[in-house]
Amino acid sequence: MPELPEVETTVRGIRPHLVDNTVKHVVVRHKQLRWPIPALTLQRLLPTQTILNVSRRAKYILIETSAGTLVIHLGMSGTLCLVDAKTPVKKHDHFDCHLTDDLILRYNDPRRFGAILWAGHDLDSLAVLNHLGPEPLSKAFHADYLLSKAHKRQTSIKQLIMDGKIVVGVGNIYASESLFLAKIHPLMSAKLLNKTQAKVLCETIRQVLRAAIKKGGTTLKDFVQSDGKPGYFSQQLTVYDRQGLPCVQCKTPIEHIQLGQRATYFCPTCQKYP
DNA sequence: CGTAGCGCCTGCCGGC
DNA sequence: TGCCGGCAGGCGCTAC
CATH class of the missing domain: 3.20.190.10 (MutM-like, N-terminal)
Structure with a gap:
């Protein structure tokens, strides 16, 4: 994927x-x-x-x-x-x-x-x-920008960061991962996002994407392959697809919910619902 | 305008 | 064993 x-x-x-x-x-x-x-x-x-x-x-x-x-x-x-x-x-x-x-x-x-x-x-x-939001790894994606977009939105914070008009490239897996690192509950209303959280979330989004790109660069050695297999790197995921497994931070079992038709994973202890 | 829900499509997994 | 239903997922489109 x-x-x-x-x-x-x-x-x-x-x-x-x-x-x-x-x-x-x-x-x-x-x-x-x-x-x-x-x-x-x-x-x-x-x-x-x-x-x-x-x-x-x-x-x-x-x-x-x-x-x-x-x-x-x-x-x-x-x-x-x-x-x-x-x-x-x-x-x-x-x-x-x-x-x-x-x-x-x-x-x-x-x-x-x-x-x-x-x-x-x-x-x-x-x-x-057309109508694509900023690149998450660019300067245009920063806390004040995210805050300005989040303020007037009814939707959840997870759906907000997965909206390509807000920021591109944050898919379902990395949405759960970056919210976990930011200690933000995926169901939190976007308009409750405060400045501190916005800063942290911008940073964790960048962090998970950068780490995965870096990993890809080392794992994926050769694109000229006789078997044509693309060799996508295995993810190292902290919450995604870890339903029931202990949180890497606090050992609480990771929870799994459906949010907007999408599998969503979080730690109910680390990510408090506000 | 924002938001929710749908559908495209195949491989895979679990249940019978 | 084989069949089949359900699910996964990015993202544009439609309906409200």
Whole structure:
């Protein structure tokens, strides 16, 4: 389940192999992802293009050429990896971008919640990239910002930090993790957030994401793999999926609730309901 | 305007 | 053993 750290790790892994490389052609095997892959557009515009940069906005991977930008979202189960040209096609390998040197950028996605889109020259012309909140690891995401957004909201603090218009890239797992570290109950009303908590929460969100990115960098050794397996790093999680297990701080059993259709984990002792 | 709920899709797990 | 229901999850869309 790629969250922001996995996406960032993917970007860092594929970037050195893609930049200055040239697209030969693209193959679309199953175009029905979250939205249809614009196969004709990609086949018309991508061949002969040199890749200028590979970057990330929220959980979208941006592969930039002078003709426009290929935008890839991994959804729930997507992976991107580099394989050599003779690597056999496996189930759910929906998209290939053939590069020079017999290298293929291959997209695999069993659940097809992901997306492959084309942005043209104007990135903002893509609706999915509009109205996104700040990057959690950027200066724009700070306590006063979060506080200003939280004040007028009815929703819970967990749902607030998972709202992409408030801040991008905080998925279900890292929401529970950062709230635990901040000692904030996930059901707390967002508008009760005080300045101290806002500071701590901004910091713990950054902390869990940075730690996971760092771990990804060391665990995920090679994106050019013969078996094409992406090798996502195993998470080290303190509350997520630890229902009934002792809290790492106080040994109280971790609780599990549903919040807005999402599994939510917390320690009832460390995270007091206000 | 904010908020809640839905649905896309497949793999996996537990129950029968 | 095999079948099947339920669940997981990011995130845009619709309805209120």
